[in-house]
Amino acid sequence: MRLIKTLRLASRDYAHEWQMSGCFVLALAAVLGPMLVLFGLKFGIVGGMVEQLVEDPENREVRPVSSGRFDLDWFGNMARHPDVAFVVPRTRSIAATAELSSARSSRIVRSELIPSGPGEPLLPADAALPDGLNSVVLSPSAAEKLDAAPGDTISASVTRRFAGSKQRVHVELSVAGIAPVAAFARDGAFADVRLVEAFEEYRDGRAVPELGWRGDPPAAQRSYPGFRLYATSIYDVEGLRNALTEQGIEVRTKAADIELVMRMDRNLSAIYWSIAVIGLIGFSLSLGASLWANVDRKRKELSVLRLVGFRTGDIVWFPVTQAFYTGLFGWLLAVGIYVAAAYAINTMLADQLANGQQVCVLLPEHYALALAVTLGAAVLAAALAGFRSARIEPSDGLREI
Amino acid sequence: MAQNVFQSRNKAKPIVYHLRDVIRDRASEGVTFRLRVPSLQITQGEKIALIGESGCGKSTLLDMLAFISQPTDLAAYRFRPDIDIDAIDVARMWKKRQMNRLGDLRKRHIGYVMQTGGLLPYLTVRDNMLLSRSVLGLGDDGTVDSLARELGIARHLDKRPDTLSVGERQRVAIGRALAHEPSIVIADExxxxxxxxxxxxxxxxxxxxxxHRNITVVVASHAWRHIKRLGLRRLAHHTQRSKDGRTTETVVNG
Structure with a gap:
C-alpha cells in the first residue's frame, strides 16, 4: 500500500516534470541509439562477412592430391564423420564429361559432370537438386549456350570404343535448375552420382541395365578414384586433413586462407567486443551520473516526504521508479532511432547487396539485452543515490533550498 | 514507574515534551554551533514561541522536537503525545537509531510547517494537504475542505502550488500540518x-x-511583538560566543 503510494507519487512527479524527464530520456537515447546502430552494423556487416567466409564452400573443400581407390564402405564411414558436411564419390575426370545439346540451340556443349547429391554445398540450400538418372542442374554458362531454362529437356550423349567400333548413347535429361555463377564458372552440370557413374561404366565398356546400355557385366566391387568432400565448417578442415593423412590419403585444403579468415574473425570480434564493453561502461556511467544528479536535485522533496512520515525504504522507491521510466522510455526512443537508421542504411545499400542481405541487423535478444542493461544500470544508480539521500538526516535535506 | 504513570494520568495537563541536558553540535567553517537544552517541559495545549535571530539554533531545536534531527548527546527525552498512552522514551529510540519508529511517531502525532512551504510541486493543493492523511491511511473525510475554508484557500484546492502566492502556499502548508489531526504542530518561521x-x-x-483543536504548538519566529499578543509563552534563551570565537553556544530553558 505504502509502496503503491510511493510509486504513484513518483509517477506524478515524473509526469509533472515532463520537460526534465524528457531531457533525461533524450540524453539516454542519444547514447543508446548510436550504440545500437553501431552494434547493428557490427552484427550485420562483420557478422555477415565472416559468416560468408566461414561458410564459403570453397574454403571447406578437402581435395585428394592424387587418385586412389575408395570403396563404398569408405564413403559410408566418411559420411558418418561429424566434421563432414558432404561427401560423394568422384569418377575419373576424363570420363566425367558429356556432350549436351538442346532443341533450341544448335550448339553442342561439352560439359563437365559434377557428381552431386542431397546437401550439395555449391548450390543454395533451397535450390532444386539433380535427382535420379534423368535430371541435372546446369552451370550458367552451359545453360546460356544451350538456351535452356529450368523445366526444359536437354539431351546428353557419350561415346565409347567398344568391341572395335565407336558407339554413342543418348539420355534425355530435364533441367532441374540453373546454378549460381559462384557455384561453377565453366560449362558443367551437377548430376546425380548414379548418372555420372553410369556414364563411366558405359565408357569402360560395361552394361548399364537401368538405361538399357549393353556391355560387359559390372565389376563385383565398385571403387572410385576420388571424392568430393566438404567439411562442416572451416574450423573442422584441419582435423579432417589430419584424419585423412593418417589413412595415407594426401589432401589439399585452403588451410592458409582459413587461417586468415579465422584470424580476422577473432580480431574483429575482439575489436568489436572492446568497443562494446567500453561503450557499455561509458553508457552506464553517463546514465548513472545523470540519475544520481537527479536524486540530489530532489533531495528536498524526498525530505518532505520523510517529514510527512514516509519510511526510508519507501523513499528509495521514488528515484528507482523514475529511473525505471527513464530507462524504459529512453530505450524505446533509442530503438526508434535505431530502426530509422537501420532502415535508411539498408535501403541506401540495398542495390549493392545480395537479396535479403542486410548491413544493419539486430536480433530480438539484442533489444532485450539492451533493455536489461539499461534498466539494470538505471535502477542500480537510482537505488544507490536513493539510499544515500534516505540516510542523511531529514532536517539536512529540508534546509537546502 | 507504575506510580509515576498513575500520577501523570491524574494530572489535567500531561507533559508532552520532557527534555533534560539535550545537546546538539553543528560544525560549519571551523566554528562549532552548540545548542544546549538543560531542561525543557512542554505541557499539552501549550503554545510556545521561540524568538531569536536566525542562526541561533531555533530550527535545530524544532527539528529535534520533530524527530528529524538527532541530538549529539542527551540525558533524557520523553514524549507523551496522548494522555491515554505512557510516555515514550525517545532517547532510547535515538540511541538504537530506530528512525522509522520515530518517523511513525512523527506522522501520527506531529504536524510540521516549514519556512518555505515544502509543498510538492506535482500535487494539487488538495493532494498536498491530503498527503499527511494518506500516509496514515486516512481518507478524505471533508477535513481538508473545512480546513481549506477556514484558511481561506478553498478556491485553490485543485490548483498546483506554483500558481499560488507565497502567503497562500504557507496557508496550504499549515493546512497540511493540521489535516491529519495531530496533537502537536511545529512551525519553523x-x-x-x-x-x-x-x-x-x-x-x-x-x-x-x-x-480550537487544543493542539500543542511550538513556533519559531523573530517577530515577538505580534506573537506576544496572541498569548504565546516565550522560551528563554541566550547565546554566547567563546573568547576565541570558535564556538557559539545557545542555551534554551523552559
Missing part, C-alpha cells in the same frame, strides 16, 4: 517569507486553528 501584514494574519489564523 511559518510567516518569515510573507509581508508583515499577511504574516500577522496568517499567524493569528494558525494559532486560532490550533487553539
Amino acid at each position: 511559518p510567516t518569515a517569507s510573507v509581508d508583515p501584514f499577511a504574516a500577522e494574519k496568517i499567524m493569528s489564523l494558525f494559532i486560532e486553528l490550533a487553539e
Whole structure:
C-alpha cells in the first residue's frame, strides 16, 4: 500500500516534470541509439562477412592430391564423420564429361559432370537438386549456350570404343535448375552420382541395365578414384586433413586462407567486443551520473516526504521508479532511432547487396539485452543515490533550498 | 514507574515534551554551533514561541522536537503525545537509531510547517494537504475542505502550488500540518517569507486553528511583538560566543 503510494507519487512527479524527464530520456537515447546502430552494423556487416567466409564452400573443400581407390564402405564411414558436411564419390575426370545439346540451340556443349547429391554445398540450400538418372542442374554458362531454362529437356550423349567400333548413347535429361555463377564458372552440370557413374561404366565398356546400355557385366566391387568432400565448417578442415593423412590419403585444403579468415574473425570480434564493453561502461556511467544528479536535485522533496512520515525504504522507491521510466522510455526512443537508421542504411545499400542481405541487423535478444542493461544500470544508480539521500538526516535535506 | 504513570494520568495537563541536558553540535567553517537544552517541559495545549535571530539554533531545536534531527548527546527525552498512552522514551529510540519508529511517531502525532512551504510541486493543493492523511491511511473525510475554508484557500484546492502566492502556499502548508489531526504542530518561521501584514494574519489564523483543536504548538519566529499578543509563552534563551570565537553556544530553558 505504502509502496503503491510511493510509486504513484513518483509517477506524478515524473509526469509533472515532463520537460526534465524528457531531457533525461533524450540524453539516454542519444547514447543508446548510436550504440545500437553501431552494434547493428557490427552484427550485420562483420557478422555477415565472416559468416560468408566461414561458410564459403570453397574454403571447406578437402581435395585428394592424387587418385586412389575408395570403396563404398569408405564413403559410408566418411559420411558418418561429424566434421563432414558432404561427401560423394568422384569418377575419373576424363570420363566425367558429356556432350549436351538442346532443341533450341544448335550448339553442342561439352560439359563437365559434377557428381552431386542431397546437401550439395555449391548450390543454395533451397535450390532444386539433380535427382535420379534423368535430371541435372546446369552451370550458367552451359545453360546460356544451350538456351535452356529450368523445366526444359536437354539431351546428353557419350561415346565409347567398344568391341572395335565407336558407339554413342543418348539420355534425355530435364533441367532441374540453373546454378549460381559462384557455384561453377565453366560449362558443367551437377548430376546425380548414379548418372555420372553410369556414364563411366558405359565408357569402360560395361552394361548399364537401368538405361538399357549393353556391355560387359559390372565389376563385383565398385571403387572410385576420388571424392568430393566438404567439411562442416572451416574450423573442422584441419582435423579432417589430419584424419585423412593418417589413412595415407594426401589432401589439399585452403588451410592458409582459413587461417586468415579465422584470424580476422577473432580480431574483429575482439575489436568489436572492446568497443562494446567500453561503450557499455561509458553508457552506464553517463546514465548513472545523470540519475544520481537527479536524486540530489530532489533531495528536498524526498525530505518532505520523510517529514510527512514516509519510511526510508519507501523513499528509495521514488528515484528507482523514475529511473525505471527513464530507462524504459529512453530505450524505446533509442530503438526508434535505431530502426530509422537501420532502415535508411539498408535501403541506401540495398542495390549493392545480395537479396535479403542486410548491413544493419539486430536480433530480438539484442533489444532485450539492451533493455536489461539499461534498466539494470538505471535502477542500480537510482537505488544507490536513493539510499544515500534516505540516510542523511531529514532536517539536512529540508534546509537546502 | 507504575506510580509515576498513575500520577501523570491524574494530572489535567500531561507533559508532552520532557527534555533534560539535550545537546546538539553543528560544525560549519571551523566554528562549532552548540545548542544546549538543560531542561525543557512542554505541557499539552501549550503554545510556545521561540524568538531569536536566525542562526541561533531555533530550527535545530524544532527539528529535534520533530524527530528529524538527532541530538549529539542527551540525558533524557520523553514524549507523551496522548494522555491515554505512557510516555515514550525517545532517547532510547535515538540511541538504537530506530528512525522509522520515530518517523511513525512523527506522522501520527506531529504536524510540521516549514519556512518555505515544502509543498510538492506535482500535487494539487488538495493532494498536498491530503498527503499527511494518506500516509496514515486516512481518507478524505471533508477535513481538508473545512480546513481549506477556514484558511481561506478553498478556491485553490485543485490548483498546483506554483500558481499560488507565497502567503497562500504557507496557508496550504499549515493546512497540511493540521489535516491529519495531530496533537502537536511545529512551525519553523511559518510567516518569515510573507509581508508583515499577511504574516500577522496568517499567524493569528494558525494559532486560532490550533487553539480550537487544543493542539500543542511550538513556533519559531523573530517577530515577538505580534506573537506576544496572541498569548504565546516565550522560551528563554541566550547565546554566547567563546573568547576565541570558535564556538557559539545557545542555551534554551523552559
